[in-house]
Amino acid sequence: MSNLVAQTDLSVLDLRSDTVTQPTAEMRAIMMDAKTGDDVYGEDPTINALEEKAAKTLGKEAGLFLPSSTMSNLAAMLAHTKRGEEIIVGRPYHIFKYEAGGTSVVGGTFPYPLEIAADGGLKPADIEAAIKPDDPHFPVSSILSLENTHSGQAISLERIHAALDVADKHGLSKHLDGARLFNATTKLGITPVELAARFDSVNICLSKGLGAPVGAVLVGAKSTIAAALRWRKMLGGGMRQAGILAAAGIYALDNHIARLKDDHDRTATLANELIALDTLKVTYQDNQTNMVFIEPAQKDIEPLRQHLGKRGINLAGGEYIRIAIHLDINDDGITRIVDGFKSYYGS
Template identity: 45%
Template structure:
């Protein structure tokens, strides 16, 4: 199957499967898994943080990050379209009694600092305490500019807020900006990195922060059922993904631009090619197209998409080649 639904559908390479099979393991809850310990130590240094925690998912990493910054009755600022607000089942509110305060995202994915300032609560018993600003990079495939990150950091310091980055696709941002990931990470008190999206590992995310912060997060990870035993099998895949699969993200970005251009050749389809910055392509499909029937026909031919009309999303990744895109376009055109 050629799968354009997300970059979460990537499959481990044969080399990655070999590394997983050969990984040294121990009981990570006891702190005895040497491969997990190696990943956390190596990754913390690589990303410019004092400590790191290996988690089962990006959702879990974000939850632990927010709960380690905020207590019951506290508040965090985030985007209206932020993943940790909109797509993570309200975990911070449900499990931590932490109130999200969403702000409308600008077209480039950023949050207007003036709007954020108005949302910060005064020190008054009527209000939740605003503790944290959470940003996401990339945001809907868009890259937050380096200058904006510096401005947001200055804003957070003036307001006395900690800064968290949902960096599920932060390497896509770094590659698009042609900067080292540490230049992005330096602006944040905590950061997540998803290993199971474009980087190609089958499972896992990392949470970064200070030693004290990660110690709190580790305790919370156990509380929410995230303590894993012989997790070195997964950590080995994660380290390989970080060590070997970052540089090839440029191919995904180029394929996404090619995909956007080819989509614009299809009747009833429009795509803003200029807005494609990384590996996510949004398109609008005319209502006259029987989109569900199209998706079913494509699936029968071994091509998976998430059907929709306005704002439909296609994603490139290591299992999508230029020929895969040509096959999608040809099959789509034949269906029409």
């Protein structure tokens, strides 16, 4: 670890996630000039503007600014469910796997995880089989929670709609963890409204891909957002003069969506270069956005991490290595990454 350089050094290429980006100079200037008020009283004009903007962007009635996507997803689940009810979700989706079991611990709900298809989506037949009959032996199947993108994969509208058809047939609520929703819509060539249309609530993250330092927005019907607001307060997410943060979110929505295609193109270039090395197992599918996954030939990846770390490239650990491309990595950065791998493998 000693050879890994702190990600605050902008000369470092940090590949661990698209959450590591630094606010741009333009974003910082907007934050500095933000008008603020007490948001717990509903009086922060910049937060109000962000919530309205996010809701309009996704075609929903209302929005709610939260500190993180984890809290946003949890507030949504709490707003939609009661204790003892069931959440049908993908096994590797964030709500089930990476959010500390909050739906069970805080909400008393029962997550029912399903295996995902190769494209990252859920199969309609699996959802149908998971929904419980009206029988006191079983929890009440209450909500279907989907994710798009998943592991950088943009899941098609056809796959999403097929899953939602099953939910509608059985009267389930429908939530989308769209932390990287704009990566999905960019890849699929659709509008955010098209992707969000049939969901009762949608979470978007402002710090993943969009480059804001913090924050998420939950959008949905006014009644859903009102319920989520109560839960946000209980969860400790009520903030005061946080318009400084919301200003970064507004700037990100205005300026950093169109450029996501650059990340996707650079990811494709990197994937093709790594595939050409013939020394790595590279996972890069047709629906991939800003992520590529690699598995080195050797089991111990620490020497590779140390080698790249000496060259100012931060690489995540794990048996499978995720590389995330983001706004802090330009074309020269892709060349540096490829050269780093080539120098390690002697190509």
